[in-house]
Amino acid sequence: MPWRNATLLAGPTASGKSSLALDIAQKKNGVIINTDSMQVYALLRVLTARPAVEDEKIVPHYLYGHIHPSEPYSTGNWLRDVEALLAALTSDRHVIFVGGTGLYFRALLGGLSPMPEVSDDVRQYWRERLNNEGAVSLHQVLTEKDAAVAKTLNPSDGQRIARALEVIDATGKSIGWWQNQKGFPLVDPGQAERLVIAPGRNILKQRIATRFDQMIDEGALAEVEALNSLGLSDSMPAMKAIGVQQLSDYIKGEKTLDEAIELSKIATRQYAKRQMTWFRNQLDDTWQRLE
Structure with missing residues (x-):
C-alpha cells in the first residue's frame, strides 16, 4: 500500500530545502529521506551540500552518503532502497522526501517500471x-x-x-x-503534501555564491582529492558532481583557485536553472509553490 503520511519537498540547489525539511520533521516527528541523486555518494558531504552532522542528530536522515563513488546508482536502485526503508518504519511516521532530482519524485508518485536483474x-x-x-x-x-x-x-x-x-x-x-511496463507508486499521490521551493533568481544566485565559498572553507578540496585518488572513470556519476572537474583542474595546476571557484558557481547556477525549468514544466498544480 502506498505511504500516506508524507511530505514531498522539491527545489533547486541552494534553495534552503534541507533547512525547511528539518523544520517540518521536528514539527511532525518525522524522518527525512534524501531525494537527490548526488547526495547518495560517500566522500562528498561538503561538495554535494548534504545536511550537517548536527542536523542529522536532531532527526533521522536516510539514504545520504550510503553509496561508494565507484558504484553506479540509478533511480531504480534508489526506489528499491526507499521501499525497503518504508517497510521498516511504522505507518504513522511522517516521512519527508527532500531533494532536487525530479525523476526521483516522479518515481515516488507514479511508480517505476520493474527493471530486470543484470548479472x-x-x-x-x-x-x-x-x-x-x-x-x-x-x-x-x-x-x-x-x-x-x-x-x-x-x-x-x-x-x-x-x-x-x-x-x-x-x-x-x-x-x-x-x-513501458507498469510500476506502482510508493507514496499515495492523493494524500502526500507536495511543496516546491521557487526562489527568485537573484536570491538564488547569491545563495549559490555564498554556499560555494563556504564549501571551500569546509573542505571541498580535500573531498575532491580523495575522490580523485580512487582513479574512477570520468563517466561515473559521482565524478560529475558540480565542482569536481573544476577543482580537479585547480589541483592539477590547470586553473587558479579563483577560476575554479567561479566556474563552479557558474555551473551550479546553470544546473539550478535546469532544475527550475523541470519543476515548472513537470510539476502540476497539486504542488504548492513556495517563494
Missing part, C-alpha cells in the same frame, strides 16, 4: 567496454542493437548507454520495453 558479469563487461572504448563508440553499438533507444540518448551519456546495452544483453529485450 555482475554482464554489467562488468559493458562497464569495461565503456571505460576502454568511450561512450560514443558504445552509442554506435547500441544503434545497431536497439536503434529506437539509441535515438533517445545523448552519444556522450555513457552510463545510460551502458545500461541499455546490459539490459538487452541480459534479457534479449529493449530497455524501452521494460520501461
Whole structure:
C-alpha cells in the first residue's frame, strides 16, 4: 500500500530545502529521506551540500552518503532502497522526501517500471567496454542493437548507454520495453503534501555564491582529492558532481583557485536553472509553490 503520511519537498540547489525539511520533521516527528541523486555518494558531504552532522542528530536522515563513488546508482536502485526503508518504519511516521532530482519524485508518485536483474558479469563487461572504448563508440553499438533507444540518448551519456546495452544483453529485450511496463507508486499521490521551493533568481544566485565559498572553507578540496585518488572513470556519476572537474583542474595546476571557484558557481547556477525549468514544466498544480 502506498505511504500516506508524507511530505514531498522539491527545489533547486541552494534553495534552503534541507533547512525547511528539518523544520517540518521536528514539527511532525518525522524522518527525512534524501531525494537527490548526488547526495547518495560517500566522500562528498561538503561538495554535494548534504545536511550537517548536527542536523542529522536532531532527526533521522536516510539514504545520504550510503553509496561508494565507484558504484553506479540509478533511480531504480534508489526506489528499491526507499521501499525497503518504508517497510521498516511504522505507518504513522511522517516521512519527508527532500531533494532536487525530479525523476526521483516522479518515481515516488507514479511508480517505476520493474527493471530486470543484470548479472555482475554482464554489467562488468559493458562497464569495461565503456571505460576502454568511450561512450560514443558504445552509442554506435547500441544503434545497431536497439536503434529506437539509441535515438533517445545523448552519444556522450555513457552510463545510460551502458545500461541499455546490459539490459538487452541480459534479457534479449529493449530497455524501452521494460520501461513501458507498469510500476506502482510508493507514496499515495492523493494524500502526500507536495511543496516546491521557487526562489527568485537573484536570491538564488547569491545563495549559490555564498554556499560555494563556504564549501571551500569546509573542505571541498580535500573531498575532491580523495575522490580523485580512487582513479574512477570520468563517466561515473559521482565524478560529475558540480565542482569536481573544476577543482580537479585547480589541483592539477590547470586553473587558479579563483577560476575554479567561479566556474563552479557558474555551473551550479546553470544546473539550478535546469532544475527550475523541470519543476515548472513537470510539476502540476497539486504542488504548492513556495517563494
